[in-house]
Amino acid sequence: MSPRTVDKSLKREQILKAALEVMIRTGVDNLKMIDVAREAGVGKGTLYEYFKSKGELIGGAFSIFIDDYTEFLNSKLNEITNPENRIRRIIELSISFFAEQHDRVEVMFYAWGSCRTYSDSINLTNKVTSKYDEMKHYLIGLLKEGVKAGKFRRMDYQTVASSMLALIDGLLFQVQIGMIDLKTPGLSKGIADTLMKGILK
Numbered sequence: 672m673s674p675r676t677v678d679k680s681l682k683r684e685q686i687l688k689a690a691l692e693v694m695i696r697t698g699v700d701n702l703k704m705i706d707v708a709r710e711a712g713v714g715k716g717t718l719y720e721y722f723k724s725k726g727e728l729i730g731g732a733f734s735i736f737i738d739d740y741t742e743f744l745n746s747k748l749n750e751i752t753n754p755e756n757r758i759r760r761i762i763e764l765s766i767s768f769f770a771e772q773h774d775r776v777e778v779m780f781y782a783w784g785s786c787r788t789y790s791d792s793i794n795l796t797n798k799v800t801s802k803y804d805e806m807k808h809y810l811i812g813l814l815k816e817g818v819k820a821g822k823f824r825r826m827d828y829q830t831v832a833s834s835m836l837a838l839i840d841g842l843l844f845q846v847q848i849g850m851i852d853l854k855t856p857g858l859s860k861g862i863a864d865t866l867m868k869g870i871l872k
Contacts, residue, residue: 686711690732699781753755754817763859772851823870
């Protein structure tokens with residue numbers, strides 16, 4: 672009888688999703704490796720084969736959250752070709768995603784701050800920077816498309832793309848301190864309309 676093959680990428684994802692669930696229940700500061708192992712249905716030794724430290728585990732959980740977000744956007748944007756509609760939908764879909772993932776968003780705020788105290792947090796920093804750069808270049812491409820088509824006014828692409836990302840980050844911060852509720856009717860459309868007024872001709 673041949674030994675059972677383990678898909679390491681699936682096992683890693685299983686552990687990270689378990690870590691997210693544990694952090695939602697206990698908070699980031701109270702995260703224990705043994706609790707994650709139990710949630711994932713693996714032994715503590717197996718857990719350490721994939722993640723050598725708590726910081727690495729928190730960073731991985733943060734990364735998988737970012738991946739889920741970008742995959743969600745990509746799945747909804749495939750059939751939209753108009754740059755104006757794409758930008759509107761990115762804002763609306765982002766708000767929708769974060770509203771539905773409120774518990775995870777809250778944990779990720781704490782994870783980001785907490786993980787930077789660990790010596791291996793450079794992996795998380797690189798992951799976040801890479802994702803931001805990817806999204807920023809994607810937005811710059813859409814803005815250039817809109818200008819070329821005569822729909823958008825001429826602009827500093829870098830600044831506008833950075834401002835759009837800052838808008839999303841700022842909304843999440845305001846959610847965390849209780850200033851806004853992302854599920855407020857008409858909020859996403861209102862924000863998208865306000866943004867588009869600044870770049871449409």
